[in-house]
Amino acid sequence: MEDKLQSVGFRQRLAAAYPWTTAPLIVGAPMRVMSGPALAVAVSRAGGFGFIGPSEKPESTAADLETAKGLIASSGIPQPTGSALPVGVGYQIWNGDLDVSASTVSQYHPAAVWLFASRHGQADVDVWTKRLHEASPETEVWLQIGTLQEALDAVRSASPPNVLVVQGAEAGGHGRTSDGIGFITLLPEIADATRGSGIPLIAAGGVADGRGVVAALGIGAAGVAMGTRFLASHEARIIKGYQDEVVRATDGGANTVRTHLYNHLRGTFGWPEQFSPRTIINRSWKEKQAGTAFEEIKKRHDQAVAQGDAAWGPEGWTATYAGANVGLVRGVAKAGEIVEEARNEAARIIQALSGL
Amino acid sequence: MEDKLQSVGFRQRLAAAYPWTTAPLIVGAPMRVMSGPALAVAVSRAGGFGFIGPSEKPESTAADLETAKGLIASSGIPQPTGSALPVGVGYQIWNGDLDVSASTVSQYHPAAVWLFASRHGQADVDVWTKRLHEASPETEVWLQIGTLQEALDAVRSASPPNVLVVQGAEAGGHGRTSDGIGFITLLPEIADATRGSGIPLIAAGGVADGRGVVAALGIGAAGVAMGTRFLASHEARIIKGYQDEVVRATDGGANTVRTHLYNHLRGTFGWPEQFSPRTIINRSWKEKQAGTAFEEIKKRHDQAVAQGDAAWGPEGWTATYAGANVGLVRGVAKAGEIVEEARNEAARIIQALSGL
Numbered sequence: 001m002e003d004k005l006q007s008v009g010f011r012q013r014l015a016a017a018y019p020w021t022t023a024p025l026i027v028g029a030p031m032r033v034m035s036g037p038a039l040a041v042a043v044s045r046a047g048g049f050g051f052i053g054p055s056e057k058p059e060s061t062a063a064d065l066e067t068a069k070g071l072i073a074s075s076g077i078p079q080p081t082g083s084a085l086p087v088g089v090g091y092q093i094w095n096g097d098l099d100v101s102a103s104t105v106s107q108y109h110p111a112a113v114w115l116f117a118s119r120h121g122q123a124d125v126d127v128w129t130k131r132l133h134e135a136s137p138e139t140e141v142w143l144q145i146g147t148l149q150e151a152l153d154a155v156r157s158a159s160p161p162n163v164l165v166v167q168g169a170e171a172g173g174h175g176r177t178s179d180g181i182g183f184i185t186l187l188p189e190i191a192d193a194t195r196g197s198g199i200p201l202i203a204a205g206g207v208a209d210g211r212g213v214v215a216a217l218g219i220g221a222a223g224v225a226m227g228t229r230f231l232a233s234h235e236a237r238i239i240k241g242y243q244d245e246v247v248r249a250t251d252g253g254a255n256t257v258r259t260h261l262y263n264h265l266r267g268t269f270g271w272p273e274q275f276s277p278r279t280i281i282n283r284s285w286k287e288k289q290a291g292t293a294f295e296e297i298k299k300r301h302d303q304a305v306a307q308g309d310a311a312w313g314p315e316g317w318t319a320t321y322a323g324a325n326v327g328l329v330r331g332v333a334k335a336g337e338i339v340e341e342a343r344n345e346a347a348r349i350i351q352a353l354s355g356l
Numbered sequence: 357m358e359d360k361l362q363s364v365g366f367r368q369r370l371a372a373a374y375p376w377t378t379a380p381l382i383v384g385a386p387m388r389v390m391s392g393p394a395l396a397v398a399v400s401r402a403g404g405f406g407f408i409g410p411s412e413k414p415e416s417t418a419a420d421l422e423t424a425k426g427l428i429a430s431s432g433i434p435q436p437t438g439s440a441l442p443v444g445v446g447y448q449i450w451n452g453d454l455d456v457s458a459s460t461v462s463q464y465h466p467a468a469v470w471l472f473a474s475r476h477g478q479a480d481v482d483v484w485t486k487r488l489h490e491a492s493p494e495t496e497v498w499l500q501i502g503t504l505q506e507a508l509d510a511v512r513s514a515s516p517p518n519v520l521v522v523q524g525a526e527a528g529g530h531g532r533t534s535d536g537i538g539f540i541t542l543l544p545e546i547a548d549a550t551r552g553s554g555i556p557l558i559a560a561g562g563v564a565d566g567r568g569v570v571a572a573l574g575i576g577a578a579g580v581a582m583g584t585r586f587l588a589s590h591e592a593r594i595i596k597g598y599q600d601e602v603v604r605a606t607d608g609g610a611n612t613v614r615t616h617l618y619n620h621l622r623g624t625f626g627w628p629e630q631f632s633p634r635t636i637i638n639r640s641w642k643e644k645q646a647g648t649a650f651e652e653i654k655k656r657h658d659q660a661v662a663q664g665d666a667a668w669g670p671e672g673w674t675a676t677y678a679g680a681n682v683g684l685v686r687g688v689a690k691a692g693e694i695v696e697e698a699r700n701e702a703a704r705i706i707q708a709l710s711g712l
Contacts, residue, residue, distance in 0.1 A: 007708075008708060146609075147607075147609055147610060148606070148607040148609065148610065148683070149607070149610065168538065168540070169525070169537070169538065170537055170538055170540060170541045176609075180609065181525070181526055181538075181608060181609040181680045182524065182525065182526055182537075182538030182540050182562065182680075183540070184524070184526060184538050184539070184540050184562040184563075184568065184571055184681075185526045185562045185564075185568075185608055185609075185679070185680045185681040185683075185684065186609055188564075188565070188567050188568070188681075188684055189606070189607065189608070189681075189683040189684055192684075206538065206540040206541045207540075208541075208544075209544070211544050211574055211575040211576060212540065212541075212544070212574075212575065213574075214570070214571075214573075214574030214575070214709075215540055215570075215571035215572075215574040215575050216571075217570075217574075217709055218567055218568075218569075218570030218571040218573075218574050218702075218705055218706075218709070219567040219568065219570070219571050220567060250504070250545070251503075251504040251505070251545065252537060252541055252545070253502075253503055253504065253532075253536065253537040253541075253542055254503060254504065254505065323541070324537045324538075324541045325540075325541040325544075325545075327504070327541075327545040328541065328544055328545055328548075346574075349574055350574075350706065350709045350710050351710060352363075352364065353570075353573055353574070353706045353710075354706050354707060354709075354710035
């Protein structure tokens, strides 16, 4: 019974640390640019934990937090301890700006920062953790990992995170490339290996509704993070053509792939090799598979982007980062309703299972 | 609530079809050779559903069923409808012998056959389904699939299966190669797409204990199949060196891989390209990664095999097919205890969750 009691203890700890939240904890993942202040605050207002994603420019996160602060002030969300804001902020370590991030965090005190994509493993994470903790002691540190080794390195570190986000291979956007497996096996093994650390686990990658929430809780997670599902929310900071494609696409096993192609088409280079993003397949990927030269694909891509919304879709050419669970996303809804529905569906499923 | 009610209905249907079983249904997967009659009967005796795997030679399955029949006679397992045996048999379609299989099934009437690995999709499955159903009308047909399309093809077929086994990418042994994703996203999408078909779903790939059982039930499965966990059972028909390695290995994300290398080292060729097996990594894979020629690896492999148990292990050279959940398997136990423990742990977790 230790597993289950530990999980219960974790849920109590999270409820205490983030008093505006309702169990089971539903987290809005910090998707780059697309998780803006409106989405984060809507998730937190519904009793979830909303994260603002990294911005195009490091300085823009402060503006996002300023906007979030205004939305929170008028929302009536119960405040966490001290002066912390009831939203979080995500930072990509490998290309993040720690000076700017520390300054932002010291000014706005988000309830948590979510760190991910370190080039040099825990060593870089430690530098960020220490610095951000000094900048805002009330801000907790969440660390996203995708392998058992990363989890062990984090727990054994002199600056361990407060929460570990265990991201499985089905996740959209950037995650582990070669050794990626789903959280269905990764999370229980990490739970066993980090027992006694006192660090709660949040499952990420593949959850789009209450069913996935029950699955995550069943294997020992204290909560779940959803990304792709919130791309199809009214509050997402997303282009309509992109959002339409997330709603349209089905069968993530066949129609999504992990590749750096779209990063390169967008002019983004330098991602640490251990990471690659999952995207919905479109013409660019098919042309690459057919042997078309990158320069030619790039030309078509750039022409398509100039057309706006038409750049997305099965005949489109541009990056459409999304999870393998994209087929479970079938309509645009308010973020708060997504949170409530996932929580309520999870409760109903657990109730139905307990009656059997 | 439709999802949950459907799942409840499925569980009732399975309980009626397989009266010796206890919900939630725990299935012993038909691992080639290693799932012999002793393992299958032990699983069924504990209220699970044990399958005998394909044999080295098609004719050997009859001998396995004869052995199972004897074990069942002395076990006191409640018999299913008619003369069916309370165990199942697995057949690999692409290289199976349908004449021999039909003859075997007509003689022993296993409660179900589990079909998998068809070279030409549902067309080949249909041929097997019709023929085996004629050979033994009381034998139900389970079909293992790994993609949404395969599930749709099966459900729309004129000869649909009685049960669909949804195998995720974490599974050990042979599964889908390129488009493999975990059942965490695959199964809910299939559940939604096959709603109304009346066909229950069994989750396979990644489950090793009661935690995985709850996860599977949470996303709408009517039961789960376990393979790797039963490799570490006293009843498995497995070489000690292999079993020791399954118990020893951890971190399936880093230490397992899908590759045809070990098939080829064992002299097995011809698997349809859409399938490949997950195996624990050892010297052969590392040498291949280092650029060593196949012929050289083959020589070292064959020398190692001649040494018996030493052929396995991190410094071994031979095939060690296992799932990404191998790190959750930490000791050898009786198969019946594995079934009961998974079922009881699942019940305890559901109870703990329902109290929150």
